[in-house]
Amino acid sequence: MTTDQKPRTDEELRVLAERAGRELEDAPALEILRWAVDTFGAEFCVTSSMEDAVVAHLASRVRPGVDVVFLDTGYHFPETIGTRDAVAAVLDVNVRTLTPRQTVAEQDAEYGPRLHDRDPDLCCALRKVRPLEEGLEDYRAWATGLRRDESPTRANTPVVGWDEKRRKVKVSPIARWTQDDVDAYVAEHGVLTNPLLMDGYASIGCAPCTRRVLEGEDARAGRWAGRAKTECGLHG
Numbered sequence: 001m002t003t004d005q006k007p008r009t010d011e012e013l014r015v016l017a018e019r020a021g022r023e024l025e026d027a028p029a030l031e032i033l034r035w036a037v038d039t040f041g042a043e044f045c046v047t048s049s050m051e052d053a054v055v056a057h058l059a060s061r062v063r064p065g066v067d068v069v070f071l072d073t074g075y076h077f078p079e080t081i082g083t084r085d086a087v088a089a090v091l092d093v094n095v096r097t098l099t100p101r102q103t104v105a106e107q108d109a110e111y112g113p114r115l116h117d118r119d120p121d122l123c124c125a126l127r128k129v130r131p132l133e134e135g136l137e138d139y140r141a142w143a144t145g146l147r148r149d150e151s152p153t154r155a156n157t158p159v160v161g162w163d164e165k166r167r168k169v170k171v172s173p174i175a176r177w178t179q180d181d182v183d184a185y186v187a188e189h190g191v192l193t194n195p196l197l198m199d200g201y202a203s204i205g206c207a208p209c210t211r212r213v214l215e216g217e218d219a220r221a222g223r224w225a226g227r228a229k230t231e232c233g234l235h236g
């Protein structure tokens with residue numbers, strides 16, 4: 001399907017996404033991103049947690065100036081904000097920072113302090129899920145850095161799929177990559193990474209809900225540790 005024959009209805013998008021997921025299952029990440037850019041043009045963006053800039057780097061090779069969407073929850077580590085700023089300065093991408101409707105202080109005033117300790121699902125809904133859903137209104141397809149080897153909950157991530165909740169095409173170009181693949185790409189291309197990755201953190205989210213991982217733990221074991229929560233709701 002060429003760019004002047006863009007799918008328009010949700011049903012067309014769903015069928016297209018599921019077919020692309022099958023056809024591109026074994027394709028290199030750049031080919032998957034090329035398909036997304038050719039199909040959606042400016043209606044395609046990359047989302048990044050600024051753990052590293054691998055997908056942003058890949059996408060900038062396919063579409064210089066591509067939108068890279070970052071959610072600033074107000075609870076990030078300074079190193080994550082610094083990585084966001086460095087990505088904006090170094091890569092040929094357009095970093096768009098999304099923010100929640102309320103500041104942390106406003107949220108504390110309405111819900112009480114440390115909502116993340118008492119009701120992390122609500123905190124994530126207010127500070128992550130809703131801002132992302134509002135930000136994605138500008139796009140028909142979004143790319144993530146999800147990988148199947150990160151945790152059992154991500155083992156079936158398709159390289160292209162249909163995000164029924166948001167009614168968008170969801171592209172995960174490095175879904176089949178391993179940590180070694182990521183490390184090799186970072187080394188080969190000098191890709192920016194969050195300094196916390198060198199300090200015992202394997203997966204980086206908001207500071208109150210992220211700890212270092214222990215030897216033998218999976219990469220996401222440090223997220224919401226000790227709480228009955230493994231995903232923020234962006235990918236479920």
Ligand code: SF4
Pocket residue numbers: 073075115116119120121123124125127128205206207208209232
């Ligand atoms: Fe709130 Fe923690 Fe979710 Fe961040 S990760 S939005 S601090 S519950």
